[in-house]
Amino acid sequence: MAVLNVIKAIAKGLALTAKHIPQNRITIQYPDEPVLIERRFRGLHILNLDENGKEKCVGCYLCAIACPADAIYIEAAEDPRPYEERIGVDRRYAKVYNIDYGKCIFCGYCEEACPEDAITMGPDFELAWERREDMILTKDQLLASNRKISPRLKLIP
Amino acid sequence: MTEWVKITIDGKSYSAPRGRYLLEVCEELGIYVPNFCYYYKLPPQAACRMCLVRIENIRKLQTACTVRVQDGMVVTTNSDEIIGARQGMVDFILANHPLDCPMCDKGGECELQYMSLTYGNLFGRYMETKEHRDEYQLSPFIWLDPQRCILCYRCIRVCDEWVGDHALGVLGRGAHSEIIGNKRDGTLECENCGNCVEVCPVGALTSANFRFRARPWDIEDTITTCTYCADGCQLKLSVRDGKVVRAWAKDMTGINMEFLCLKGRYGNEFVNSPDRVHAPLIRRQGRLEQASWDEAIGLVASRLKEITATHGAESIACLGSPRLTNEVLYVLNKFARDVIGTPWISHIAEHDWRPLFNMLTAPLATQNDIRSGKKTLLLIGGNPPEYNPLTAYSLRYAVRENGSRLIIVNARPLLRLPEESEFFHIRPGSEPALLLALLDESQLNLVAEITNLSVERLGALRRALEESEDLVVLIGPEVSGAALEAAGALGARWATERRRVRLLPLMRFNNSLGALDMGLTGDLPAPEDIGAHIKALYLVGVDPIRTYGDRWREALARAEFVVVHELFTTETAEYAHVVLPAMSFAEIDGTFTNNAGQVQRVRRALESGGERRPDWVILRLVAKGMGVEMDVRGSAMAMLKDLAERVPGYEGITYEQIDAEGAVQTHRALVKEVSWNDLLDRLNAQVAALDRNRDMLTEPPALGTGLFERGTLIEHVPLMAQAFGWDGSRSRDDR
Numbered sequence: 001m002a003v004l005n006v007i008k009a010i011a012k013g014l015a016l017t018a019k020h021i022p023q024n025r026i027t028i029q030y031p032d033e034p035v036l037i038e039r040r041f042r043g044l045h046i047l048n049l050d051e052n053g054k055e056k057c058v059g060c061y062l063c064a065i066a067c068p069a070d071a072i073y074i075e076a077a078e079d080p081r082p083y084e085e086r087i088g089v090d091r092r093y094a095k096v097y098n099i100d101y102g103k104c105i106f107c108g109y110c111e112e113a114c115p116e117d118a119i120t121m122g123p124d125f126e127l128a129w130e131r132r133e134d135m136i137l138t139k140d141q142l143l144a145s146n147r148k149i150s151p152r153l154k155l156i157p
Numbered sequence: 158m159t160e161w162v163k164i165t166i167d168g169k170s171y172s173a174p175r176g177r178y179l180l181e182v183c184e185e186l187g188i189y190v191p192n193f194c195y196y197y198k199l200p201p202q203a204a205c206r207m208c209l210v211r212i213e214n215i216r217k218l219q220t221a222c223t224v225r226v227q228d229g230m231v232v233t234t235n236s237d238e239i240i241g242a243r244q245g246m247v248d249f250i251l252a253n254h255p256l257d258c259p260m261c262d263k264g265g266e267c268e269l270q271y272m273s274l275t276y277g278n279l280f281g282r283y284m285e286t287k288e289h290r291d292e293y294q295l296s297p298f299i300w301l302d303p304q305r306c307i308l309c310y311r312c313i314r315v316c317d318e319w320v321g322d323h324a325l326g327v328l329g330r331g332a333h334s335e336i337i338g339n340k341r342d343g344t345l346e347c348e349n350c351g352n353c354v355e356v357c358p359v360g361a362l363t364s365a366n367f368r369f370r371a372r373p374w375d376i377e378d379t380i381t382t383c384t385y386c387a388d389g390c391q392l393k394l395s396v397r398d399g400k401v402v403r404a405w406a407k408d409m410t411g412i413n414m415e416f417l418c419l420k421g422r423y424g425n426e427f428v429n430s431p432d433r434v435h436a437p438l439i440r441r442q443g444r445l446e447q448a449s450w451d452e453a454i455g456l457v458a459s460r461l462k463e464i465t466a467t468h469g470a471e472s473i474a475c476l477g478s479p480r481l482t483n484e485v486l487y488v489l490n491k492f493a494r495d496v497i498g499t500p501w502i503s504h505i506a507e508h509d510w511r512p513l514f515n516m517l518t519a520p521l522a523t524q525n526d527i528r529s530g531k532k533t534l535l536l537i538g539g540n541p542p543e544y545n546p547l548t549a550y551s552l553r554y555a556v557r558e559n560g561s562r563l564i565i566v567n568a569r570p571l572l573r574l575p576e577e578s579e580f581f582h583i584r585p586g587s588e589p590a591l592l593l594a595l596l597d598e599s600q601l602n603l604v605a606e607i608t609n610l611s612v613e614r615l616g617a618l619r620r621a622l623e624e625s626e627d628l629v630v631l632i633g634p635e636v637s638g639a640a641l642e643a644a645g646a647l648g649a650r651w652a653t654e655r656r657r658v659r660l661l662p663l664m665r666f667n668n669s670l671g672a673l674d675m676g677l678t679g680d681l682p683a684p685e686d687i688g689a690h691i692k693a694l695y696l697v698g699v700d701p702i703r704t705y706g707d708r709w710r711e712a713l714a715r716a717e718f719v720v721v722h723e724l725f726t727t728e729t730a731e732y733a734h735v736v737l738p739a740m741s742f743a744e745i746d747g748t749f750t751n752n753a754g755q756v757q758r759v760r761r762a763l764e765s766g767g768e769r770r771p772d773w774v775i776l777r778l779v780a781k782g783m784g785v786e787m788d789v790r791g792s793a794m795a796m797l798k799d800l801a802e803r804v805p806g807y808e809g810i811t812y813e814q815i816d817a818e819g820a821v822q823t824h825r826a827l828v829k830e831v832s833w834n835d836l837l838d839r840l841n842a843q844v845a846a847l848d849r850n851r852d853m854l855t856e857p858p859a860l861g862t863g864l865f866e867r868g869t870l871i872e873h874v875p876l877m878a879q880a881f882g883w884d885g886s887r888s889r890d891d892r
Contacts, residue, residue, distance in 0.1 A: 061375065065375065076369035078369055091292075
């Protein structure tokens with residue numbers, strides 16, 4: 001009898017499953033479908049550029065001090081060349097700009113602290129790495145010019 | 158006697174010494190009056206006008222930094238009128254000052270930022286465009302951003318009064334005034350001490366080594382003692398990410414007040430050098446190769462035991478550096494005498510100061526002694542602005558603030574000492590004769606002939622000492638042997654009930670005196686003896702080839718076994734069989750004794766990378782390898798306790814006491830009875846041997862003779878190497 005009871009229970013369960021298969025799916029079908037992301041979502045940071053492609057960051061260290069998780073590391077340097085030739089908007093720029101995503105808590109304080117609108121929180125949410133070293137993203141990986149927004153996300157207009 | 162007067166500030170009455178500046182009085186009473194251009198003990202400027210206060214019965218607001226307190230003064234420091242006036246002043250200052258604080262290097266420790274936020278308007282009232290001027294380099298060490306300058310003239314006054322360089326000035330008038338250097342193109346030619354950078358309230362003057370490297374909130378400051386000259390300035394080492402990024406003067410409480418010299422301020426980055434030895438090196442087939450600590454210590458211990466067994470303990474010589482801490486020198490002395498058992502335990506001394514301390518009849522003069530009260534200051538030989546910059550600062554301070562009388566006896570005119578000083582120009586090398594004149598009046602004719610001074614001038618010099626009530630004699634390294642004993646005896650000769658005499662030897666290294674106190678003699682083995690009866694050398698932080706020249710190169714090549722504790726692979730290390738990586742002054746705790754006999758703390762500022770170990774740990778390990786357990790306790794603090802029990806003069810000194818007092822004076826036994834006849838005989842013999850025909854020198858020694866000199870540590874400071882064109886340190890392959 002016990003066996004019969006078990007088979008009955010399984011059949012009941014499968015029936016419920018079968019009933020739901022043709023119905024509308026209410027979860028996000030990631031990664032087959034893009035995820036809808038709010039405009040103000042706080043994802044992977046972007047280091048912005050000005051209209052001429054110069055880095056906006058002046059290496060003032062304010063984001064680093066605002067960061068409650070101590071995830072930002074900066075080394076500022078000097079580029080005395082004229083505006084046309086240099087890297088940043090001003091003669092002071094961040095030579096090294098690292099964010100450790102093992103530490104970052106995505107609070108957005110860095111964005112708020114930035115006096116130059118150089119760092120903003122981007123929409124990227126795909127934050128998985130295989131090694132701890134890879135979790136530290138360098139300036140090159142964070143710069144807007146080197147960033148491709150993932151095809152698997154869509155910003156809510 | 159100070160006369161006290163009654164004044165009323167903000168409705169409360171206080172008493173204050175007459176003649177003090179109102180701002181200083183307010184500050185001492187704890188009433189804060191905002192100010193920019195005021196600086197402790199600098200002549201008032203009243204340029205910023207932030208310290209405006211209302212004084213009753215005076216029609217306009219007055220600057221508190223220039224008004225001296227008077228009896229019955231009624232002062233208001235805070236009212237709507239004053240707040241409005243201050244807002245107006247901040248507006249004026251910001252009229253041309255850029256508001257890009259994130260760009261500016263001073264952000265976070267800027268006085269103007271603080272003033273604008275606290276006393277300024279939320280919105281500036283000037284709509285006009287700001288005048289833009291580009292930043293430029295005044296010297297390899299100092300940058301100037303003229304548009305950030307608020308014209309407080311602190312830098313100019315500091316350069317004039319503290320340093321005596323008179324290198325900065327103002328160009329233009331009114332709003333177009335600009336700080337400018339003394340060279341034709343507006344750049345600087347000076348000793349580059351960077352004191353102007355230290356006092357700059359805004360980001361106008363910045364240091365080349367610190368620019369953009371860190372913010373005040375992400376550096377950690379450690380108060381420690383400078384590792385260059387014997388004056389022993391207190392400095393703050395700022396560390397970011399395990400790297401020294403700058404050195405700053407401690408604060409007004411250090412013996413150096415807020416003064417630092419070129420080397421103290423910019424010479425500390427050798428600590429960060431990638432050329433540092435990071436692991437033990439052993440010579441194999443003529444090349445130094447990396448080895449483990451066990452291997453290196455085992456080799457050193459077994460070779461030292463072998464050499465002791467075959468040639469006796471006397472064949473091993475231990476040499477220490479006068480840059481090491483007292484604790485290390487103490488352990489080294491113990492190691493040499495107890496573990497090895499050799500009488501050869503010495504330090505590398507540029508000058509033998511022992512005669513002075515053997516015949517010391519007067520206490521040593523501290524920097525504070527020089528700076529407080531009206532004195533007569535007699536400087537015999539030496540060149541303090543180059544070799545003992547803090548002493549030079551104190552001399553200038555004494556003359557400026559107290560009207561002290563400065564008498565300079567030197568073979569050359571000296572730069573950057575007060576013009577009010579009296580100069581006795583003597584023949585080079587005739588300093589001993591001058592001391593004879595000070596001790597024995599009957600020899601003036603002889604001395605006059607040797608020194609090329611007239612008998613009247615010598616008489617005037619003696620009279621100056623007779624007139625003095627408080628005498629400090631500063632003794633340069635030109636005075637040696639019996640003359641140095643005579644200098645030590647000056648106390649017995651000149652001190653009376655109403656005349657106090659103090660002595661200050663102008664020593665060279667940060668712990669020259671400590672090395673003598675710790676029992677390291679100055680008797681080096683002659684280079685010829687090495688290989689003959691000295692078979693092995695145990696060198697702790699010394700580079701005899703650098704100090705004494707190529708004669709030591711051959712000597713070291715002849716030695717059977719050479720061990721070096723070093724930071725860098727020096728020329729001497731290239732002859733070493735084992736190089737053991739030691740820690741620098743920034744990585745250990747300890748104490749230094751300065752030339753005035755004051756013990757000051759060295760504090761650990763950062764972690765040492767690599768496999769480096771403190772010298773005393775290495776010595777203990779070697780002793781253990783030789784089968785002797787040294788009675789050395791684990792920490793520097795415990796060692797100081799040990800040392801304070803055994804070394805005369807250091808009784809009872811503890812870290813707590815040094816932390817509380819800053820600098821602790823050691824006690825020195827004074828010679829009570831001087832056998833004058835003996836002393837004068839020796840001095841006469843020395844004077845008789847002097848060359849009486851040497852030409853007089855009229856040219857002052859060049860700027861930077863001592864300060865810009867290349868040394869084993871300073872050559873590894875990138876900024877120094879770049880500024881003075883020293884070739885880069887030898888590459889790694891050469892090791």
